[in-house]
Amino acid sequence: MKNTTKTLYLSALASCAMSLSTQADELPGKGITVQPVQSTIAEETFQTLIVNKAMEQLGYTVKTTQEVDYNVAFTSIANGDATYLAVNWDPQQKDKYELGGGDEKFYRKGVYVNNAAQGYMIDKKTADKYHITNLAQLKDPKLAKLFDTDGDGKADLTGGEPGWTTESIINHQIKAYGLEDTVTQQQGSYSALIADTISRYKSGQPVIYYTWTPYWVSSVLVPGKDVVWLQVPFSAMPEGLQQDTELPNGNNYGFQVNTMRIVANKQFAQDNPAAAKLFSIMKLDINDISKQNMMMRQGQNKPADIEAQADGWIKAHQKQFNGWIEQAKAAAK
Numbered sequence: 001m002k003n004t005t006k007t008l009y010l011s012a013l014a015s016c017a018m019s020l021s022t023q024a025d026e027l028p029g030k031g032i033t034v035q036p037v038q039s040t041i042a043e044e045t046f047q048t049l050i051v052n053k054a055m056e057q058l059g060y061t062v063k064t065t066q067e068v069d070y071n072v073a074f075t076s077i078a079n080g081d082a083t084y085l086a087v088n089w090d091p092q093q094k095d096k097y098e099l100g101g102g103d104e105k106f107y108r109k110g111v112y113v114n115n116a117a118q119g120y121m122i123d124k125k126t127a128d129k130y131h132i133t134n135l136a137q138l139k140d141p142k143l144a145k146l147f148d149t150d151g152d153g154k155a156d157l158t159g160g161e162p163g164w165t166t167e168s169i170i171n172h173q174i175k176a177y178g179l180e181d182t183v184t185q186q187q188g189s190y191s192a193l194i195a196d197t198i199s200r201y202k203s204g205q206p207v208i209y210y211t212w213t214p215y216w217v218s219s220v221l222v223p224g225k226d227v228v229w230l231q232v233p234f235s236a237m238p239e240g241l242q243q244d245t246e247l248p249n250g251n252n253y254g255f256q257v258n259t260m261r262i263v264a265n266k267q268f269a270q271d272n273p274a275a276a277k278l279f280s281i282m283k284l285d286i287n288d289i290s291k292q293n294m295m296m297r298q299g300q301n302k303p304a305d306i307e308a309q310a311d312g313w314i315k316a317h318q319k320q321f322n323g324w325i326e327q328a329k330a331a332a333k
Contacts, residue, residue: 027059028274028332034083036065037073040161041190042301043215043293047113047284048086049310051262054282057325058274069163074100077265084264084279086112092165092258095240107269109280113260116286118166118212119253120157120230121221122147126206127228135254136177136233138208144182147208149200152184158197158209159185168238170210173254176236201226212258214289216297229253260284277331281324288313 034055038048045065052062066082070093076082078100088097088108097106120135127133130143138144138155147155157174160166170185186193194209194217201207201221208230211217221227232254235245246252262279269276292309295301300309314321 028272028329029055029058029060031061032059032272033061033063034268034275035063035081037068037076037082037085038065038087039070039073039164040067042306043289043296044087045303045306046289046292046310046313047260049307050284050313051084051086051112051279051282053310053314054278054321054324054328055275058278058328060275070096070165071163074106074263077263078105080265080267082265083268084262086260086262088261088263089116089165089258090261091241091243091256092118092169095165095238097263098240103266105266107264107266107276107279108261109276110261110282111259112262112282113214113284113286113289116213116258116260117253118210118255118258120208120210120232121223121227122208122230123201123206123221124224124226124228133228133231134233135173135230136179138183139178141182144179146206149205154181155183155208157183157185158190158193158207159187160210161190162187165241166210169241169255172238173232173236177233214286214293216290216293219290219294220297272332274328274332278324278328281327283320 036048036052036055038044048065052065055062068076073082073085074093074096077085090097090108097108100106122132126146130146132138132143138147141153144155145153147157149156157170159170167185167187174180174183174185194211197207197209198217198220207227223229231252232245233252235243235252236254237243237245243256245254245256247257262282264275264279269279292306292313295309296306300306
């Protein structure tokens with residue numbers, strides 16, 4: 001009888017220890033569902049997927065990413081209808097961040113992607129022939145007419161999509177530099193507009209357009225070889241986005257170099273220290289994004305392709321990826 005009692009006691013202890021061990025090994029995100037959002041720019045899917053896959057490794061149930069306008073993304077995260085946005089352009093989206101509630105509503109620590117440049121470019125052949133180095137030179141109607149595609153005598157500048165913030169910056173700068181009579185920003189689907197711009201370039205016509213890095217465009221129209229960056233005469237940003245865009249070397253391309261940051265619902269981050277830690281330490285090389293974007297440009301742009309590209313990146317950087325997961329798990333203890 002004593003042996004039986006002892007056996008039962010030891011069995012109970014073992015069972016209890018096993019239960020405690022299971023609880024200790026339990027993933028911090030188990031039982032919690034999250035909703036990522038991203039813009040309609042397909043080239044931001046890669047960055048989002050890597051965050052999603054890291055969240056899954058922490059045990060979170062990750063819903064299918066919703067594609068929404070940036071304004072909707074910030075509002076949804078602030079209200080708790082969405083959990084995080086992997087690609088928040090800082091400082092360019094400062095107005096959206098602050099209008100959505102700023103630091104009171106959002107959690108944003110660390111930098112996911114660094115050195116994202118943007119600005120205006122024209123084809124090198126036209127730049128060299130007419131000595132064009134600055135956007136303000138297009139005040140000259142003769143120079144502006146070189147880039148006229150619709151016959152109204154004005155330069156047609158390939159711009160941004162409505163809701164990006166970019167389009168309001170470009171319109172503000174056109175006015176600030178006295179270009180309203182000679183330059184028009186073409187707005188709409190950027191992918192369609194830039195495809196048309198590239199076609200014009202390939203047919204030997206002058207082109208002027210806005211672009212950014214990382215993006216596949218600079219792999220097709222190579223800066224310094226096919227096209228050149230234009231400077232601007234002085235810093236000019238809309239109200240709420242005022243900033244000095246002049247670089248330390250004195251050059252001014254009209255936009256500050258941006259970072260991409262992960263922005264999340266603040267309450268979620270407070271309740272989920274593992275996810276908060278993950279968001280603050282993830283890093284992605286801008287060149288890796290450019291390479292992936294180029295694969296999309298070359299036809300590998302279906303959802304399954306991008307999924308495979310994200311998996312491939314993680315496999316190639318497994319040690320780094322595993323390090324994020326371990327640090328995130330440790331933050332939850």
